[in-house]
Amino acid sequence: MTQDPAPRQAACRRRTDCRLCGSADLVEVLKLTPTPPANAFVKAADLGKPQQTFPLDFFLCRACGHLQMLDVVDPALLFEDYVYVSGTSPVFVKHFERYAETVLARTALKPGSLVVDIGSNDGTLLRFFQKAGMKVLGVDPAKAIAAQAAASGIETLPVFFTERLAGELRVQRGPAGAVTANNVFAHADDLKGMVAGVRTLLADDGVFVFEVSYLLDVYTKTLFDTMYHEHLAYHSVKPLKDFFRNNGMELIAAERVDSHGGSLRGTAQLAGGPRRPDPSVEALIAEEAMAGLQTPERLRAFGAKIDGIKASLQRLLKDLKSSGKSVSGFGAPAKATTLMYHFGLGPDLIDFIVDDSPLKQGLYSPGLHIPVTTSQAILDKKPDYLLILAWNFAEPIMAKNKAFSERGGRFIIPLPEVKVL
Numbered sequence: 001m002t003q004d005p006a007p008r009q010a011a012c013r014r015r016t017d018c019r020l021c022g023s024a025d026l027v028e029v030l031k032l033t034p035t036p037p038a039n040a041f042v043k044a045a046d047l048g049k050p051q052q053t054f055p056l057d058f059f060l061c062r063a064c065g066h067l068q069m070l071d072v073v074d075p076a077l078l079f080e081d082y083v084y085v086s087g088t089s090p091v092f093v094k095h096f097e098r099y100a101e102t103v104l105a106r107t108a109l110k111p112g113s114l115v116v117d118i119g120s121n122d123g124t125l126l127r128f129f130q131k132a133g134m135k136v137l138g139v140d141p142a143k144a145i146a147a148q149a150a151a152s153g154i155e156t157l158p159v160f161f162t163e164r165l166a167g168e169l170r171v172q173r174g175p176a177g178a179v180t181a182n183n184v185f186a187h188a189d190d191l192k193g194m195v196a197g198v199r200t201l202l203a204d205d206g207v208f209v210f211e212v213s214y215l216l217d218v219y220t221k222t223l224f225d226t227m228y229h230e231h232l233a234y235h236s237v238k239p240l241k242d243f244f245r246n247n248g249m250e251l252i253a254a255e256r257v258d259s260h261g262g263s264l265r266g267t268a269q270l271a272g273g274p275r276r277p278d279p280s281v282e283a284l285i286a287e288e289a290m291a292g293l294q295t296p297e298r299l300r301a302f303g304a305k306i307d308g309i310k311a312s313l314q315r316l317l318k319d320l321k322s323s324g325k326s327v328s329g330f331g332a333p334a335k336a337t338t339l340m341y342h343f344g345l346g347p348d349l350i351d352f353i354v355d356d357s358p359l360k361q362g363l364y365s366p367g368l369h370i371p372v373t374t375s376q377a378i379l380d381k382k383p384d385y386l387l388i389l390a391w392n393f394a395e396p397i398m399a400k401n402k403a404f405s406e407r408g409g410r411f412i413i414p415l416p417e418v419k420v421l
Contacts, residue, residue: 011074012054019191019233020243023063026070029299030227032056032306035341037078038228038334041363041372051367054229056338058299065294066239067215072189073229075141075160091393093124095259096182099211100128103178106253106267107207109134113177116169116201118161118194119184121145123154129178130154137173139165166197175203183263185210186233195247199270207275208249208268215293216284217262222416224306224342225335226261235264236293237284244268252277254284261392310343312418317349320385327412328383329353329370330397331390337366339389339414346370350387352377378404385420387412 017024034053055071111133117126120138130136138156140146146158179198188194198208213226215236237254244251253267292298332355352371360372388394391413413419
């Protein structure tokens with residue numbers, strides 16, 4: 001394992017105010033093990049080079065109740081050489097198909113309307129809008145993935161979304177009937193700037209639809225592994241409602257969805273827009289209040305719960321290894337970096353990791369440098385146990401690898417509690 005022990009250097013800066021309300025009344029409530037960027041997979045030729053780690057410290061704003069990271073890693077380091085693509089997961093393809101259907105039903109967009117997706121990745125979501133007759137445009141700074149999306153018929157600009165870009169697009173292409181942002185509205189340090197861009201681009205009756213990891217699910221389901229450097233914000237509905245109101249928009253719907261173990265899909269319109277807010281917004285605010293999500297004590301107790309799961313999994317894996325059993329990982333999602341570092345899961349415990357994405361196969365995991373392989377390695381090396389690091393896809397992974405279990409192999413699911421199946 002090669003890494004820089006100094007956690008905060010030139011590629012990272014620490015802000016001192018809440019990115020939603022601007023308050024400086026911030027208190028640290030959770031501290032995880034520093035890691036390299038979650039998707040910083042390494043080629044064999046670079047194994048000898050040190051990988052810098054950055055803090056995973058989380059702060060609660062006492063003024064508005066927003067949970068966030070204050071250490072901001074250079075976005076170019078995180079996103080320009082991205083290796084995650086949505087289209088490799090049948091579960092996500094189906095999720096985005098239903099997502100597009102829901103947005104189209106809610107908005108009654110007419111064929112030919114413009115839909116812009118911020119952080120559009122390989123264009124999976126936009127493809128469903130395109131099939132419904134919409135004009136589509138993706139914006140994503142991951143150059144290789146943006147080029148791949150464009151080659152597949154989804155026009156994609158390989159840049160970061162900014163207010164200036166939004167103004168240029170409105171002049172060139174007209175207003176957007178819908179702007180979407182999926183698992184990126186938590187990625188931007190300047191959320192006010194992003195919303196200003198959305199306001200600039202939206203038609204008067206347009207909607208902004210976004211999906212983010214939902215703090216209520218993170219807390220209740222122990223989804224701490226979704227906490228990594230790309231995700232600066234850990235959203236809940238109450239702070240978001242106030243944030244949109246203070247930035248010329250209105251949150252009109254808030255829905256819990258299953259993606260990434262538990263996410264929030266929010267819908268917002270321009271202030272004074274034509275749609276009446278539905279009861280979902282206030283209903284989720286009431287649930288958050290009951291859970292005590294805006295209290296430092298509750299979030300610190302969350303950290304203690306995580307450490308209890310860590311002790312349980314480490315004890316299991318060390319017992320297995322000491323008895324001569326072999327353990328490999330399945331799935332190399334970004335969140336596996338947080339899980340493996342905080343739980344101390346290095347090459348002494350995990351022999352290799354299988355992942356279905358060709359972009360990750362043949363590489364080595366961030367910092368810990370465990371080899372990432374194709375599923376053929378399960379047949380060739382015959383591990384006794386597979387630790388499902390992409391545990392939110394445990395059911396389809398186990399179904400797809402039925403031959404492994406039929407020959408006596410067993411699956412380990414690490415979260416939200418340790419299970420051996």
